[in-house]
Amino acid sequence: MLPVERREEDFGDKLGYARAFAPALLDPDRAAPSSVSGPNGKAARKRYNVYRNNVTVSLINALAATFPATRRITGPDFFRAMARFHVRATPPTSPLLFEYGRDFPEFIERYEYARSMPWLADVSRIERAWLDAYHAADAEPLAPQALASIAAERLSDTVVTPHSATRIVRSCFPAVTIFAANRSDGPVGRIEATEPEDALVTRPHLAVIVRRLPAGGAVFLTCLIAGEPLGAAAAAALAKSPEFDLPANIAGMLAAGAFTAIHQGR
Amino acid sequence: MNEVATRPNSSASGTPRFPAHPFVGLAGTSLKHEHLPAILADGTQAGFFEVHAENYMGAGGPPHDVLTRMRRDHPLSLHGVCMSIGGSQPLDKAHLGRFKALVDRYEPALVSEHLAWATHATTFFNDLLPLPYTQATFARVADHIDEVQERIGRPILLENPSTYVIFPESTISETDFIRGLVRRTGCGLLLDVNNVFVSTANHGCSALSYLADFPLEHVGEIHLAGHAEQADDEGDLLLIDSHDRPVAAAVWKLFDMVIGRCGPIPTLVEWDSDIPEWPVLKAEAASAQAILDRHAHSLMLGKAHAAR
Numbered sequence: 001m002l003p004v005e006r007r008e009e010d011f012g013d014k015l016g017y018a019r020a021f022a023p024a025l026l027d028p029d030r031a032a033p034s035s036v037s038g039p040n041g042k043a044a045r046k047r048y049n050v051y052r053n054n055v056t057v058s059l060i061n062a063l064a065a066t067f068p069a070t071r072r073i074t075g076p077d078f079f080r081a082m083a084r085f086h087v088r089a090t091p092p093t094s095p096l097l098f099e100y101g102r103d104f105p106e107f108i109e110r111y112e113y114a115r116s117m118p119w120l121a122d123v124s125r126i127e128r129a130w131l132d133a134y135h136a137a138d139a140e141p142l143a144p145q146a147l148a149s150i151a152a153e154r155l156s157d158t159v160v161t162p163h164s165a166t167r168i169v170r171s172c173f174p175a176v177t178i179f180a181a182n183r184s185d186g187p188v189g190r191i192e193a194t195e196p197e198d199a200l201v202t203r204p205h206l207a208v209i210v211r212r213l214p215a216g217g218a219v220f221l222t223c224l225i226a227g228e229p230l231g232a233a234a235a236a237a238l239a240k241s242p243e244f245d246l247p248a249n250i251a252g253m254l255a256a257g258a259f260t261a262i263h264q265g266r
Numbered sequence: 267m268n269e270v271a272t273r274p275n276s277s278a279s280g281t282p283r284f285p286a287h288p289f290v291g292l293a294g295t296s297l298k299h300e301h302l303p304a305i306l307a308d309g310t311q312a313g314f315f316e317v318h319a320e321n322y323m324g325a326g327g328p329p330h331d332v333l334t335r336m337r338r339d340h341p342l343s344l345h346g347v348c349m350s351i352g353g354s355q356p357l358d359k360a361h362l363g364r365f366k367a368l369v370d371r372y373e374p375a376l377v378s379e380h381l382a383w384a385t386h387a388t389t390f391f392n393d394l395l396p397l398p399y400t401q402a403t404f405a406r407v408a409d410h411i412d413e414v415q416e417r418i419g420r421p422i423l424l425e426n427p428s429t430y431v432i433f434p435e436s437t438i439s440e441t442d443f444i445r446g447l448v449r450r451t452g453c454g455l456l457l458d459v460n461n462v463f464v465s466t467a468n469h470g471c472s473a474l475s476y477l478a479d480f481p482l483e484h485v486g487e488i489h490l491a492g493h494a495e496q497a498d499d500e501g502d503l504l505l506i507d508s509h510d511r512p513v514a515a516a517v518w519k520l521f522d523m524v525i526g527r528c529g530p531i532p533t534l535v536e537w538d539s540d541i542p543e544w545p546v547l548k549a550e551a552a553s554a555q556a557i558l559d560r561h562a563h564s565l566m567l568g569k570a571h572a573a574r
Contacts, residue, residue, distance in 0.1 A: 015354035015406060017398050017433065022386040025393075036396075036431035039469045043499035047430040047468075050496070050506060054393040062392070092390045095348030095361055096323050135324030164325065206328050 024048070025055045026088045059087040062097045063104060066131050069182035070108070070124045073117065082111055098135055101128060119173035126179045126199050126210060129167035133203040136165035141204040141257030147250060154264060156231025160224055161261040165203035168218050168225070172196045176212040204257025211256060216244030221253060282373055289314050289341035289375045291530030291562050293554035295547050296537055297336060299328075304544035313551055314375065316343035316534050323364045333372060343376035343487065343534060344368060348390070351410045351424070352397040353383035362417050369418045376487050376532065378423040378456040379414065381407070381444065398433030399443040411451040423454045423486045428461035428493075428507035430468055440465075441479040448484045455481065457531075458489035459521045460513065464505040468498075473520055482528050490521060490554060491536040510539040512550060522557050529565050530558040 017035060024030035032048035063083040064071050071079040086107045092100040105128060108114050109121040141163055150158055169175070174193035181188045198218035202209050213221070216237035223233035230250075237244040253259060294314035305311075315336055322329050336342065346365055349357065369377055382394035397403050415421050426444060438446070447453060457480065466473040492511035498504040513521075513535065525531065535550040 015402055017403070017435075018354045018383060018386040018395070021395060022389065022391070025391055026389075035398075035433060035435065037434055038498060038500075039432055039471075042502075044431045046497070046499045047504065050430045050504070051393055051395060055391045058392045092392065093388045095320055095358070095385060095390050095392075097320070097392065098324060134327050135329070136326060138326035138330075165327075203327065206331055 025052055026091055028052070056084060056087060059091065059100070060084055062092075063087070063101050066098070066101045067104065067124050067127045069127055069179050070120060072182040072188075073120060073123065073178070074114070078113070082108070082114065085111070098131055101131075104128070119171070119175055119178055122169065122171035122173055122175035123179045123182070125169045125171075126175060126201065127183075129169050129199070129201040130208050130210060132167060133165035133201050133208045136163070136203060139163050139165075139260045141202075142254055142259050142262065144251075144254045146254060146262060150262070156229060156234075157264055158230045159227060159263045160230075160259040161263070162225045163202060163204070163258055163260050165201070165208070166221075166225065166258045167199075167201040168213075168221055169199040169201065170218050171198060175199065176210065179210065200253075200256055200258065202256045202258050209256060211252075214245065214248060214252065216241030217249050217252070220244065220249050221258065224253075224259070283371075284337050284373050286373075287314075287339075287341040287375070289532050291558050292341065292532050293551045293558060294341070294343065294532065294534045295551045296534070297332075298537075298541050298547075299332060300541065301544040301547070302332065308544075308548075311340075313555070314341035314343060314532060314534070316345050316376075316536075319344050319346045319365055319368055320348050322368055337372050337374075341375040341532075342372055343378065343532070344372065344374035346377075346379040346422075347394070348384050348392075349379045349410075349414065350383040350385045351379050351414065352381050352395075352403070352407055352427075353385060353410075354397075354403075354406065355386065357410055357413055358385065362414060365414070366418045369420070376423060377418065377420065378425055378487060380425045380427060381447075382427050394427055396427060396429045396431060396433070399436040399438040399440060401437070404438065404443060404446060408447055408450045411447060411453050415451065415453065421451075421453050423456040424448075425456040425458050425489065426461050426465075426480075428458070428464040428505075430504065430506075432469060439479070441476060441481075445481045448481055454486040455484045456487045456489060457482070457485045457524065458491070459524060460489065460491045460493055460517050461507060463514070463517050463520060464493050464507045467503065467505045477520065477524060482524065485524075485528060485531055488521065488524065488531050488533040489536055490517060490533060490550075491538075493517075508539060509536050512546075513553075518553070518557075521554070522561075525557055525561045530562045533558060 020033045020035045024032060032045050036048060037044045038047055060080055060083040086104055090103050105121045105124040108124055114120050174195055174197045176197040176199045177191055177193040181191055198213040200211050200213050219240045220233050220237035223236050234246050292314050294316055297315040297317050322333055380394050383397060384391050384393060384395060424447060462473050462476050466476050490513045491509045492513055494506040494508040496504045496506055533554045535554055537547050
């Protein structure tokens, strides 16, 4: 049998140590807690700062590991300063650090020193989606010929199940090109792209794949992921982008391994 | 070898999915994915690997693929970093469930956690934070260990912390606190020799006295790691448990002494920051293995003499 859970209050203030110790960890303006000291009455300012430093630096490092292209674009010093603001304002709430940084793209969008890089937030969104895909549940993607067996008249009713790794990131900037150029260790040349680029992030097997979607592709796939049938998704894509090419988009989504199953609607 | 219950109860875990590799008297290293190509190119080695449980709590993908392959060929140590066993608030039930799922899935030879806390209210601080040693914290920590062991169906090894501050409110010594937890919960211990060196130096005590007072007969695993040097407010030496360099000579000496006293205990070299090329970490593990082997050999000779 598990012991009966005792509440913190049952101990009076004897368990208040964490409540006293925690607040200054992420707040450099607060003094070290008076509940701790060095041995023989020695001071604890620098000693407490070891914990402060561990917390802040390890969380900045966690963001740097999740957002390597973002860091490469800004340079390490800029990134650390930006990440430090974010870590202090929005520390993690889960012990799983690969879940941390979901709010970082929006923070970057509002970060005043990053305003000259308006594409930076979208690059970080692709990186966040990349890590989601990396840790997503394994599943066998649809075979490239999976839709071939469906009669043409039933195709528009067809509904597909997204792979748990599949993510769409839309951008008004050439975010996929900038992401790809900065994600590797190789030299980054001058980026000529200026067009908006939407990203499809998938992980059909072990490797995460980021590809640029063709015109209308993001609307089409977003509808499919939301559970709409192929016909309605294609109509929505065509309405936004007259050049939307249905066969090419279906071939592309199957090649990317974005979906795992087919159902006949209604 | 100490008698510490480190193997899972086979009826609790059902049919094993992986081989039960022997791990008694072995040295091992932290598993870093950047070392994988070099480790695989080295061929099958005798050592064991330790992973931080939280890095494998995602649903799927490369982490589980790597861990499955490594577990097939090596003994595995599952080392939890974020359970907040030393925290004042109730354990995170979802996190405990994830921890149990990993224990069930990978059937690790060793399972350990820390005498520390990392989460308070809703914030996860990603560090091993200290607690005072009082009757109240003892009761709370013992309840937490009971809860973890009950949930995963086997005893854990509890690791002694490295600390930089003390709590004047403490009424129990760290070694008495730890000994009491072993007695009350049946847990085993993970003795981090570098943590002993760091904490005792930081608090002006003797590492030898600490070890003399430590319940060594319950140690099921040893950790070794490198530490850095800073200064405290008075300008005195303050050691930092940095895991970013080779094990210090003084820590090797303490380790040698502990193994001489306890016999060969599975020993892990940790390296978590400024991670070197694989051969450097491998050589650290080889140094630990040499000390383990030397004492295993003299233990055997001693038994042979006694049998005559």
